[in-house]
Each structure stands twice: as structure tokens, then as C-alpha cells.
Amino acid sequence: MNRNNFIPHLAxxxxxxxxxxxxxxxxxxxxxxxxxxxxxxxxxxTRQPVDEKEILREDFKRGEADILVRxxxxxxxxxxxxxxxxxxxxxxxxxxxxxxxxxxxxxxxDVDAAVAEYRALPEVEYAEKNYQIxxxxxxxGFKHLHPEDPRFVDxxxxxxxxxxxxxxxxxxxxxxxxxxxxxxxxxxxxxxxxGVDYNHEDLANNIWSRRANLDPYEDADLxxxxxxxxxxxxxxxxxxxxxxxxxxxxxGIIGAEGGNSIGVTGVNWKVRIMPLKFMNxxxxxxxxxxxEAINYAIARKRDGVNVRVINASxxxxxxxxxxxxxxxxxxxxxxxxxxxxGNSSTNNDRQPHYPSSYNLPNVVSVAALDRNDQLAQFSNxxxxxxxxxxxxxxxxxxxxxxxxxxxxxTSMATPVVAGVAALILSQKPNLAVEELRERxxxxxxxxxxxxxxxxxxxxxxAARAVGIE
Amino acid sequence: MALTKQDAIEHARKDLAKRLNIDVDEIHxxxxxxxxxxxxxxxxxxxxxxxxxxxxGWRIRLSAxxxxxxxxxxxxxxxxxxxxxxxxxxx
Numbered sequence: 001m002n003r004n005n006f007i008p009h010l011a012x013x014x015x016x017x018x019x020x021x022x023x024x025x026x027x028x029x030x031x032x033x034x035x036x037x038x039x040x041x042x043x044x045x046t047r048q049p050v051d052e053k054e055i056l057r058e059d060f061k062r063g064e065a066d067i068l069v070r071x072x073x074x075x076x077x078x079x080x081x082x083x084x085x086x087x088x089x090x091x092x093x094x095x096x097x098x099x100x101x102x103x104x105x106x107x108x109x110d111v112d113a114a115v116a117e118y119r120a121l122p123e124v125e126y127a128e129k130n131y132q133i134x135x136x137x138x139x140x141g142f143k144h145l146h147p148e149d150p151r152f153v154d155x156x157x158x159x160x161x162x163x164x165x166x167x168x169x170x171x172x173x174x175x176x177x178x179x180x181x182x183x184x185x186x187x188x189x190x191x192x193x194x195g196v197d198y199n200h201e202d203l204a205n206n207i208w209s210r211r212a213n214l215d216p217y218e219d220a221d222l223x224x225x226x227x228x229x230x231x232x233x234x235x236x237x238x239x240x241x242x243x244x245x246x247x248x249x250x251x252g253i254i255g256a257e258g259g260n261s262i263g264v265t266g267v268n269w270k271v272r273i274m275p276l277k278f279m280n281x282x283x284x285x286x287x288x289x290x291x292e293a294i295n296y297a298i299a300r301k302r303d304g305v306n307v308r309v310i311n312a313s314x315x316x317x318x319x320x321x322x323x324x325x326x327x328x329x330x331x332x333x334x335x336x337x338x339x340x341x342g343n344s345s346t347n348n349d350r351q352p353h354y355p356s357s358y359n360l361p362n363v364v365s366v367a368a369l370d371r372n373d374q375l376a377q378f379s380n381x382x383x384x385x386x387x388x389x390x391x392x393x394x395x396x397x398x399x400x401x402x403x404x405x406x407x408x409x410t411s412m413a414t415p416v417v418a419g420v421a422a423l424i425l426s427q428k429p430n431l432a433v434e435e436l437r438e439r440x441x442x443x444x445x446x447x448x449x450x451x452x453x454x455x456x457x458x459x460x461x462a463a464r465a466v467g468i469e
Numbered sequence: 470m471a472l473t474k475q476d477a478i479e480h481a482r483k484d485l486a487k488r489l490n491i492d493v494d495e496i497h498x499x500x501x502x503x504x505x506x507x508x509x510x511x512x513x514x515x516x517x518x519x520x521x522x523x524x525x526g527w528r529i530r531l532s533a534x535x536x537x538x539x540x541x542x543x544x545x546x547x548x549x550x551x552x553x554x555x556x557x558x559x560x
Contacts, residue, residue, distance in 0.1 A: 194520065244545075246508065246520040282545040283508030284519035314520050316513045340521035343506035378506060378523060409507075409522035 066106040069118050069127045073100060079123065087117055100125065112261075119205075126185065126205070128259075128270075145178035147258045149202075149265045151404060156371045157253075157391030157416060158265070164394075166371030170459070172390065172416060173445075174267060177423060177462035182258060183268030184426035189254050189309045189418055190230075190297045190335075192290065193247030195240040195277035198229045200248060201402045202256040202263040208274040214303060217296065230275035231296040233289035240275035244283045245400045247275065249407055250313045252398030253415035254422065263404055264396055267419025267462065268426070274300075274307060279314065287320045294326045301333045308425050308436075311418040312339040313411035315353050324358045331362035334433045338364045338418040340410035341380040348382035357385050362433050364421075364440060367454050368392025368413040374449050379410055381453040387441055389450055390416035390460045420462045427466055440465060474500065474527050477542035481529045484540075484549065484559045489533055496533050503528040503541070510541040512548040512556040 067089075071080055077094075080102060084091050090105045106114040118127035146152075156163055160171035188208055198207040207229055210216070217227040222236050230240040242248045251273045258269025276293040279285035294310065301307045310330060327337050337360070342353035348365070356365035365386045368376040370393040375381060379392065392413030399405040417440065424439055425431060431439070443465035444458025451457050472480070478500060486493045505511045505526055509519035526543030539550045540559070547559040 244508075244520075246522055249522075279508075279518070279520060283522070283524070284513070284517055287516050287518060290518055313522070314508075314518045316509070316518050318513070318516065320516075343521050343523060344511075407522050409520075411521040414521075 066111045067104045067114055067118065067127055069102050069104055070125045071100040071102065071123055072125050075100065075123045083121065083123065087114065089114065144175035145182070146175060147178075147265045147269070148261045149256075149258060149263055150261070151264045151396060154396045154406075155264055157395055158267070160371060164371065167373050170369070170371060170373040170391075172267070172420065172459065173461045173463040176468055177420075177466050178258075178269070180463075180466045180468060181423055181426045183255065183266075183271045183423055184429075185270050185272050186306060186429060187268075187309075187422045187425045188272040188274050188305055188307045189268075189311060189422050190274040190276050190307050191247055191251045191254065191311050191415075192276045192278060192293050192297070193242075193250055193311070193313060194244035194279040194281075194283055194285075195232065195242035195247050196230075196251045196273060196275035197242045197245075197248040197398070197400050198240075198275060200252075200398050200400075202260070202398050202404075203248070203251055203273065205257050205260075206255045206266070206268075206271055206273055208272040208305075214305070217299065227296075227300075230277070231293055232277040233292040233296070234277055234280055234285060236292075240277035242275070242277070242400060243281035244279065245405070246279070246283050246313070246407075246411065247277070248400055249395075249397045249405065250311055250411065250415040251275070252404075253395065253412060254311060254419040256398050264398065267416060268422050271419075271422050271426075272306075274305075276310075285314075287318075287323050290314075291320075291322055291326045294330055297335065298326075298330055298333050301335060306429075307333075307335055308433075309336045309338060309418050309421045311415050312337060312355055313409075313414045315340055315342055315356055317342075317351065317353055319352070319354050323355055324360070327355055327358060327363065328360055331360055331433060335362065336364065336418075336421055336433050336436055337362045338366060338414055338421065340414045341365045341367045341382070341386045343368075343378040343409050343411075344380055345378055346380055348380050348385045350382075352385065353380055357382075359385075362437065364388060364417060364437060366390055366392075366410060366414045366417050367450075368408070368410045369447070369450075369459055370394075373447050373459065375453060376408065376410075376413075378408070379413075383452055383455060386454040388417060388444060388456045388460055389413065389447065389454055389458065392416070417460050420460050420465045423462060424465050471544040472542065472547070473544075474542075477527055477540075477547050478529055480547045480559050481531060481540035481542065481549075484547070485531050485533065485538055488552075489536075491533055496531050498532075499530045501528050501530075502526075505541060505543075509556075510543065510546070510548050510550075512541050512550040514556050514558060 158174035255266035255271035258265035278289035339356035390413040395412040529540040
């Protein structure tokens with residue numbers, strides 16, 4: 001090297017090193033800032049006045065690691081590296097607490113395509129976009145998560161900002177709850193109904209599937225049933241596809257996939273919906289078929305499937321001892337049974353409605369509210385026998401054939417509560433059924449219109465249910 | 470196949486004529502749109518459970534002589550409501 005050029009070259013090299021070091025520090029500071037705001041600030045945990053809601057709104061944006069991928073058991077680290085390299089990606093970090101879970105950088109910068117590529121691989125259990133929460137204001141306040149789903153604005157039950165003449169804040173406080181948990185695919189909620197459209201674009205990723213090492217269901221009378229996604233007690237087979245729409249609607253309220261830029265979001269962004277079909281295309285079915293389907297859920301629980309909640313958006317005024325017995329058996333297996341209080345505008349303390357009126361330790365009876373925090377005109381009530389209320393009028397959710405519809409009924413309020421139960425279980429998977437029920441009934445916002453009408457006197461509050469006061 | 474309002478009325482008239490053993494021409498009708506409390510149209514039969522969703526349909530009031538009868542229907546079904554204290558599904 002020419003001696004005359006040495007000093008300028010040395011100076012240039014020093015400058016470059018300093019610039020690189022400063023950039024690295026900047027990146028570190030940036031990461032620290034982002035991680036610091038992903039924790040609920042302790043400064044303000046009380047609900048903010050309505051007019052502050054707007055300035056405290058948070059957006060849900062993509063983070064630095066682009067994708068979270070959970071590989072199936074047995075897929076080695078070497079294999080994971082090969083897969084990511086083949087897809088022009090890089091493993092950013094291994095999430096040790098969850099076996100097989102990796103955060104991955106997508107070097108092509110097409111995250112949606114990358115997620116789809118991973119989901120298509122047999123080695124992958126699930127793949128999802130990584131999101132990051134960013135405060136769009138300076139200062140403190142509690143967190144909200146705002147999903148990208150385009151129809152979320154119409155889901156007043158989850159976030160009521162007064163749309164369509166509703167009362168601001170008359171919702172289940174879902175956005176705040178989601179800052180703690182958006183659900184877990186380890187929690188299975190059985191939707192005991194008219195089946196579920198398990199191919200629906202907004203449900204497919206949250207549908208339960210029988211794992212490869214679990215034998216098909218075997219019944220002494222029916223023989224072997226190939227229960228890939230659940231059970232059909234109407235036709236006694238393993239295909240619980242919905243021919244009515246009611247079950248698909250309930251399933252979407254519990255767990256339409258959240259944050260996927262499609263349709264609506266469920267109370268749980270991720271969960272496992274187990275479709276159990278006992279009602280036909282008309283939306284009605286027999287007590288015996290309901291019992292058969294509950295029996296299936298219990299059998300699968302005993303086989304190790306984590307069925308913790310059954311949603312029962314149906315009923316009649318006829319009491320069945322056999323139905324009561326099988327729901328009691330579900331209690332023995334640690335399964336919560338959330339049931340519609342009925343739509344006759346009557347008092348269940350005087351005219352019971354079953355199964356919601358069974359006095360069993362795992363039964364939660366649900367009344368319906370409208371968007372103004374009034375007991376829905378059709379809803380049954382009962383200060384002794386109806387336990388809790390939830391939004392149930394003009395509820396938008398999934399419908400047959402990738403469609404979305406608004407419907408009303410205690411049918412729609414029930415899956416809101418079942419969904420919140422699943423959110424709780426995503427945090428506390430080992431909670432006993434009586435503790436789960438108690439936690440639900442304590443997690444209410446008092447509503448004046450419900451005083452003296454239902455036992456808890458309030459509307460379910462998802463944020464309280466997951467521990468945010 | 471989904472029933473139309475006219476299909477439902479015809480099903481109801483034929484059912485009543487058979488029950489009363491009279492000619493369908495002897496039956497008078499009035500029909501109104503209605504919302505029922507559940508998916509059994511508020512007319513569940515014994516041992517039947519139904520989705521608790523408000524369901525749109527038609528209330529079909531038929532009369533023959535001095536007797537009045539109520540049928541309830543939607544695109545999926547026709548039911549006879551409270552006939553001698555019981556509800557019936559109409560095939």
C-alpha cells in the first residue's frame with residue numbers, strides 16, 4: 001500500500017466501524033423499546049373514559065421476525081434449517097418454551113406467501129405472521145390489540161364504539177383481553193350443533209383434526225368412525241359438515257381466525273374447534289343424538305384430546321334425565337358446558353329451559369344483550385337459573401360457503417362466553433372446571449338492566465376474565 | 470330443496486285436509502311473515518332440541534268451519550303448532 005494513502009484509508013475504516021457500531025446500537029435500542037411496550041403498562045389498569053379511547057388505540061403491525069412456525073415433533077433442527085434455507089428464509093430464534101416453535105425471517109419480504117408456504121408443509125403444525133404492538137401515542141395507558149380482519153368494525157360485541165346506534169363500551173372488552181392472550185390451539189372447544197363448515201376460509205386453520213397417533217373413534221354399536229374433524233350423530237359418521245349455518249356461526253364467534261386479514265375475528269384468534277353435529281339442515285335434532293355427541297366428546301377427552309368446553313346454543317323446555325346425566329359426566333371429565341338460556345322472553349326460574357336450567361356444577365346459562373346493554377327483547381332470564389349475559393343481537397359471524405351473516409339469539413351470546421372460557425384456559429390450562437366457571441361468573445361488568453334479572457347481574461368482560469382489572 | 474312460501478302453504482293445507490278428512494277447497498287461509506324464537510319455529514316436538522336463533526318464516530293460519538289452526542313454516546320445514554296440545558312436523 002502506498003504510504004501516502006495509509007492514513008486516509010485508516011480514517012475511512014475507523015469511520016465505517018463507528019457507523020456500523022452506532023447502527024447496531026440503534027437497532028438494539030429499537031428492539032428494547034418495542035419489547036418494553038409489549039407488556040401491559042402497570043400505570044393505568046382501569047378502564048379509560050370513552051373519549052380517551054381513540055388516543056389510546058393501538059395498531060397491530062408486523063414485527064421484525066416475520067413468521068412464527070411450529071414444526072411437528074421429530075423434525076430436527078438440521079431439517080428446519082434446510083427447510084428455511086430452501087424457502088430463502090432464516091431462523092431468527094428458537095422459542096425454547098414451546099418445542100418446535102421457531103421465529104423466522106422472511107428474506108423475500110412477502111410474509112403472506114411465506115406463511116402459506118410453511119402451512120403447506122407436512123413438517124409444519126402451524127405457521128402465522130408475527131405481529132408487534134406499537135403504541136401510536138406518547139405516554140402510558142392500557143393496551144388494546146386491533147386485528148386486521150376487515151369486518152371487525154362490524155363486530156360490536158367485541159368492540160362497541162357506538163356504531164349503528166349502539167352504546168360505546170357495551171362490549172366484552174376483547175381488545176384489552178387480547179393484549180394478554182389471543183387464545184391457544186392447545187384448547188379444544190366442542191361446538192355441539194348443526195356441524196361446522198370446516199372448510200370456511202376464516203375457520204379452517206382453527207378446526208380440530210384428529211392427530212395422526214390417535215386411532216379413529218370406535219363405538220360398540222357403530223364400529224370404527226373416521227373422525228378426522230369431529231363427529232356426526234345425525235348420520236352416525238365422522239363428517240360433521242354443517243348443512244344449516246347455525247353451527248358455523250357459533251364456531252366463528254368462538255374462534256374465527258384473528259389477524260388473518262379475512263372476514264371477522266373470533267373471541268379467540270386461535271383455538272381448536274371440534275365440530276359435533278346433532279342437528280340437521282333445519283337446525284333441530286333429537287335429545288338422543290345430542291347425548292351421543294357429548295358421549296363422543298367425553299371419550300375423546302379420555303383419549304387425551306384437550307376438550308375443555310362444550311358450546312350448546314340450543315335447547316327446549318323438555319327435561320331429559322339422560323341428557324342431564326351425560327352433562328354431569330362431562331363435568332366429571334373437566335368439561336364446562338355453556339348453554340343458551342332460550343329465546344322465549346320468559347323467566348327460567350319459573351319455566352325452565354334445558355339444558356341451560358340443569359343445576360349442575362359445569363353448566364353456565366347465558367342470556368343475550370343488545371348493542372345498548374339492554375337485555376335482548378327475546379332473551380330468557382332468571383335471577384337463580386340464568387348466570388351471565390353476553391352480546392347476542394345482530395351478531396356478525398361466519399356462515400356457510402365462506403360467507404358472513406348477522407344473526408340474533410341466545411345462540412349467539414352463548415359462544416361469546418364459551419370463547420372467553422377458552423381464552424382463560426389458554427392462560428391457565430390446568431384450571432379445574434369449577435374454578436373456570438367461578439372465574440367466568442366473577443368476570444362481569446355490572447349492567448343496570450340485568451340487576452335482579454340474572455344471577456351475576458352483568459355482561460361477561462373478557463379482559464377481567466384474563467386477569468386485567 | 471328450499472321451500473317457498475307458496476310451497477309451505479300448500480303443504481299446510483294438504484296436511485290439514487288429511488287430518489280433518491275434508492277437501493282442501495274447504496280450507497281458508499291467511500299468511501303473514503313472522504319471526505320465531507328458535508329453529509323449531511317455537512313448535513318443538515317431543516324429544517326435540519333446536520338452535521336458539523331467531524328464525525324468519527311464515528305464520529299460516531288456516532280455518533275450516535269454525536275451527537282455527539296455526540302452521541309455522543320457513544324454507545326448511547312446515548310445522549303444525551299446538552294441535553290438540555301437541556306440535557307436529559309436516560312431511
